[in-house]
Every structure is written in C-alpha cells, then in structure tokens.
Amino acid sequence: MLTLQILANGLVLGGLYACIASGFSLVWGVLNVINILHGSFIVLGGYLAFYAYGLLGIHPFLSILIAAPLFFALGYAMQHTLINRMIAAPVLLTLTLTFGLDLMLSNAMLATFTADFRKLTLDPPLGTLAFGTIVLPVDRLIAMVLALGLTGLLYLVLSRSRIGRAIVAVRMDREAAALMGVNVKRVYAITFGLGTLMAGASGPLLAMIFPISPLTGPAYLGKAFVICVLGGLGSVPGAMIGGLALGVVESFGSLWFGPEHATTLSFVLLILILLVRPEGLLGRKGYA
Amino acid sequence: MDEPLLRISGVHAGYGDVPVLWGIDLEVARGEIACLVGSNGAGKTTLMRTISGLLAATRGSVRFDGRELAGAPPEQTLASGIAQVPEGRRLFSAMSIRDNLLMGAYLRTDTGVAADLERMYALFPILGERRHQHAGTLSGGEQQMCAIARGLMSAPRMLLIDELSLGLAPAIVDQLCDTLRELNRAGLTLLVVEQDVAIALELAQRAFVMDTGRITRAGDAGTLANDPAIREAYLGAL
Numbered sequence: 001m002l003t004l005q006i007l008a009n010g011l012v013l014g015g016l017y018a019c020i021a022s023g024f025s026l027v028w029g030v031l032n033v034i035n036i037l038h039g040s041f042i043v044l045g046g047y048l049a050f051y052a053y054g055l056l057g058i059h060p061f062l063s064i065l066i067a068a069p070l071f072f073a074l075g076y077a078m079q080h081t082l083i084n085r086m087i088a089a090p091v092l093l094t095l096t097l098t099f100g101l102d103l104m105l106s107n108a109m110l111a112t113f114t115a116d117f118r119k120l121t122l123d124p125p126l127g128t129l130a131f132g133t134i135v136l137p138v139d140r141l142i143a144m145v146l147a148l149g150l151t152g153l154l155y156l157v158l159s160r161s162r163i164g165r166a167i168v169a170v171r172m173d174r175e176a177a178a179l180m181g182v183n184v185k186r187v188y189a190i191t192f193g194l195g196t197l198m199a200g201a202s203g204p205l206l207a208m209i210f211p212i213s214p215l216t217g218p219a220y221l222g223k224a225f226v227i228c229v230l231g232g233l234g235s236v237p238g239a240m241i242g243g244l245a246l247g248v249v250e251s252f253g254s255l256w257f258g259p260e261h262a263t264t265l266s267f268v269l270l271i272l273i274l275l276v277r278p279e280g281l282l283g284r285k286g287y288a
Numbered sequence: 289m290d291e292p293l294l295r296i297s298g299v300h301a302g303y304g305d306v307p308v309l310w311g312i313d314l315e316v317a318r319g320e321i322a323c324l325v326g327s328n329g330a331g332k333t334t335l336m337r338t339i340s341g342l343l344a345a346t347r348g349s350v351r352f353d354g355r356e357l358a359g360a361p362p363e364q365t366l367a368s369g370i371a372q373v374p375e376g377r378r379l380f381s382a383m384s385i386r387d388n389l390l391m392g393a394y395l396r397t398d399t400g401v402a403a404d405l406e407r408m409y410a411l412f413p414i415l416g417e418r419r420h421q422h423a424g425t426l427s428g429g430e431q432q433m434c435a436i437a438r439g440l441m442s443a444p445r446m447l448l449i450d451e452l453s454l455g456l457a458p459a460i461v462d463q464l465c466d467t468l469r470e471l472n473r474a475g476l477t478l479l480v481v482e483q484d485v486a487i488a489l490e491l492a493q494r495a496f497v498m499d500t501g502r503i504t505r506a507g508d509a510g511t512l513a514n515d516p517a518i519r520e521a522y523l524g525a526l
Contacts, residue, residue: 162390162394165383165387165390165391165394166391166394168380168383169380169383169391172380172381172382172383173378173380175342175374175378176374176378176379176380177380177391178342178361178362178363179340179342179362179366179371179372179374179378180366180391180392180394180395180438180442181362181363181366181367181394181395181442182363182391182394183361183363
C-alpha cells in the first residue's frame with residue numbers, strides 16, 4: 001500500500017517535472033542553446049503567482065493564463081534582441097550568454113524578493129482526495145493535471161500546427177526549412193518564447209508544492225537537465241517519459257535512502273543513462 | 289524574344305574568403321528545361337544556393353521575371369516563384385510524407401493546398417499510399433519523388449533540381465524524367481543540375497557546362513550533345 005502511495009506521489013511530481021523539462025528540451029533541441037535561464041524563469045513564474053494571489057486574489061491556477069503571454073513575450077524579445085545575434089556561435093558561447101543573463105535575473109530577484117523562502121498557501125485549502133488507500137492533496141493533483149495538459153498542448157502545437165511543423169523542420173534541417181520559406185530567426189524567437197512560456201507557466205504549479213525562492217532556480221535547472229538526458233533531447237514525449245521516470249525514482253529514493261538523497265539519486269541515474277543509453281530512453285526521433 | 293524568366297549575369301559568390309563562382313551568366317527561358325552539367329566541385333551547387341538565397345552573391349544580378357533577387361532571403365525567392373529541390377533531397381526524415389509536402393506549401397495562404405496535395409498523390413501514387421509514414425522510410429527514388437513533390441507544393445513557376453539522378457537506379461531516373469517532361473508541358477520551367485551529362489542533354493532543351501566556377505559552354509542541348517569536345521570530355525564517346 002505504501003508502494004502505491006509513493007508511486008502516486010512520484011507521478012504527481014513527475015507530471016510537474018515533465019512540464020519543466022519540455023520547454024528546456026525544446027530550446028536545446030531546436031536552437032542548440034542550453035538555456036541556463038530556465039530555472040530562474042520558473043522561479044519568476046512562482047513569484048508572479050505568489051503576488052497575484054496575495055495582492056490581487058487571483059487563484060494560482062488562473063495566474064497561468066497571465067504568465068503564459070507575458071513569458072512568451074519575454075522569451076521572444078530576449079531571443080530576438082540578444083541570443084539570435086550569437087546563435088551561430090558554438091554552444092559554449094550561447095551557454096555563457098544565458099549563464100550571464102541568468103546571473104542578472106536571479107540577482108535581480110534576490111534584490112527584489114530577498115532570499116526568503118515563501119510558501120503559497122491556498123485559503124481555504126482544497127483538501128485531499130482518497131482513492132482507496134491512496135491519499136492525494138487536491139491542489140497537487142490539479143497542478144499535475146494542468147502540467148501534463150500544458151505539456152500535451154505543446155505537443156499538439158508542434159505536431160499539428162503550421163508554426164509547429166516549421167519549428168520541427170528547423171530542428172531537423174535548418175537549411176532545408178529555409179528553402180521552404182521558413183524565416184529561421186523568427187522560428188528561433190518563437191521557439192525560445194515557447195520554452196520561456198513553459199517555464200513561466202510551470203512556476204505557479206510548482207509554487208503549489210515547493211517554497212519559492214531565487215535560490216531554487218538551479219535545482220529546477222538541474223532537474224530539466226536530467227530529464228532531457230533521460231528521455232532524449234528535443235522531444236516532448238521524451239520530456240514526458242523522462243519527467244515521470246524522475247518523479248517516481250526520486251519518490252522511491254526518498255523512501256529508501258532518505259529525502260536528502262533524492263537529488264543524488266537522480267544524478268546517479270543521469271550518469272547511468274549516459275553510460276548505457278546516451279541518446280535517451282526514447283532517442284531523438286519524431287516530433288519535438 | 290521575350291526577356292528570359294531567369295537571367296543571371298556576372299554572379300560572383302563564395303564561402304568566406306574563398307570565391308567559388310567567377311562571373312556566372314545563365315539564362316532560362318519561360319517554359320524551358322535547362323540543364324547545368326559539370327564535374328564535381330565545379331560550383332553547380334553553389335550556384336543553386338546563390339539563386340535560392342541561401343548564399344548571398346558578392347557581385348552580379350539574379351533577375352527572375354524582371355525582379356532582382358540577388359541578396360534576397362530564401363523566403364522571398366520562393367515567394368516570387370522559384371522552388372528548389374536541394375542536393376541530397378534533404379527531406380525532413382522523421383516527419384510524415386504529408387507533413388513534408390505541407391512544409392513545401394509553408395508560405396501559401398490560398399485554399400488550393402489540399403487540392404495540390406491530392407495532385408501530388410496522383411502524380412506520385414507511392415507518396416499517396418505512404419502519406420502517413422516517415423519520409424526517412426522511403427527508398428532513394430521515392431525520396432526524390434517526395435522532394436520534387438515538396439518543391440512543387442509551393443506552386444512555383446520554376447523548379448530547380450540539384451542532382452536529379454545521383455544514387456538512383458536508371459529505371460527510376462527514366463520515370464522521373466518522364467514526370468518532369470509532363471510537368472514542363474503543363475507550363476513549369478525547369479533548371480536541372482546533373483552529373484550524368486547524357487541524361488541531362490537528353491532531358492533538356494538548353495544546356496550549360498560549368499567548370500571551376502565559370503560557365504564554359506552554353507547552348508542548345510542537342511548541339512552540345514553532338515559536340516566532339518563535349519562527347520570526349522563527358523560522354524566517353526567512341
């Protein structure tokens with residue numbers, strides 16, 4: 001029974017991880033940019049939800065609707081004005097650029113919000129739901145459903161829409177896509193915008209479970225990294241599988257080895273996967 | 289005579305500091321099949337990339353239907369009516385055949401795209417049968433069909449094909465040439481880059497021979513096919 005409960009906890013966590021990783025993986029796969037800012041975008045999304053709820057009374061689940069367009073615009077503008085200038089440079093240079101931007105963003109958040117850990121607590125709480133012997137908090141359950149929904153939506157956009165096809169085409173063959181009339185730099189900006197949107201929108205969801213602080217950004221970034229390697233780079237299904245797998249592994253890891261070793265376990269997993277199956281569980285095929 | 293549909297004059301281009309094209313002049317008339325032949329490294333693909341706008345000409349002019357295209361980005365070249373089937377076909381291999389064809393129609397906003405998809409499936413039935421399969425699962429000849437169909441999906445007035453026959457079985461090449469003639473009769477202008485000079489001169493009405501970044505011979509394809517120098521250099525004549 002305990003096993004089932006831990007599995008359920010892991011899947012709830014994993015759904016959120018999938019959402020974190022899908023945007024990071026998309027940007028890495030299409031632009032070949034390792035976006036160090038991703039973790040800080042998530043934290044910023046968390047603060048947006050925290051203050052929208054505290055000051056304006058907007059429910060955190062609804063604040064996703066505010067976060068999505070804002071973060072898309074932020075990402076689009078950042079790619080359009082800054083990162084596109086260096087997009088042809090080796091991956092280490094764009095990594096350095098996003099690292100520098102992340103230092104600025106995370107320090108700006110430290111100055112503005114301080115390093116205090118804040119907790120978003122719903123009032124009144126949504127209570128719990130029992131499925132047989134498994135008990136799950138309703139807020140976490142909704143957060144997971146929304147996270148998986150957002151990730152699924154991203155998949156639909158990429159596989160069914162005109163702009164999604166263009167993004168996938170650019171990932172597969174940039175020059176051939178240009179020959180089809182795709183404006184590659186614009187697709188880069190849209191892709192970075194979508195990646196930022198996914199980070200910003202997962203912020204409010206994670207704020208339902210984890211405390212919010214600028215110091216948590218790197219932890220989220222690390223998770224996104226592990227999930228990308230686990231699931232396979234640049235694909236939404238890969239991020240989904242990798243995210244759920246990591247959530248389950250971390251939950252059982254906390255049970256067996258103690259919660260302090262959950263992160264250690266995830267990086268041990270990362271090293272094992274790199275040794276055994278470096279292309280990820282799903283490999284790098286098909287739609288992003 | 290009318291102004292040619294495509295007129296390239298004095299085009300220079302290259303990669304970084306390395307010049308590849310040295311003043312190319314080339315004209316293709318409306319409704320014509322022209323071919324560009326020459327050995328490996330002659331600069332044929334570089335010229336194709338310059339026409340499509342993937343590579344910017346450092347000097348010279350590329351005029352299509354009276355409009356200057358030199359320096360224009362690829363989407364503008366395509367929008368003005370020149371589509372390209374790139375060397376090596378460059379299909380989006382993990383995308384379905386249907387999605388590859390839809391990528392060809394990426395710039396189109398008219399309502400004829402669905403009808404054109406059906407036209408392509410009629411032109412190349414194998415593509416229709418396998419429309420939901422990944423393009424990477426097709427054989428070489430089928431991939432070339434898919435690449436040509438993808439180029440046609442932009443509803444171009446002129447189609448450039450870079451290396452039509454490379455790596456394909458002779459029977460498939462014959463079939464592709466028949467299809468191209470059919471498309472040409474329906475009004476499409478073609479410029480075909482081809483390493484196999486015999487195939488090229490048989491398909492085309494006009495031919496250009498390229499060597500080390502220059503056009504060394506140009507003229508009627510039939511005349512060139514009977515030219516002793518061409519026969520000796522490229523056709524292995526007796």
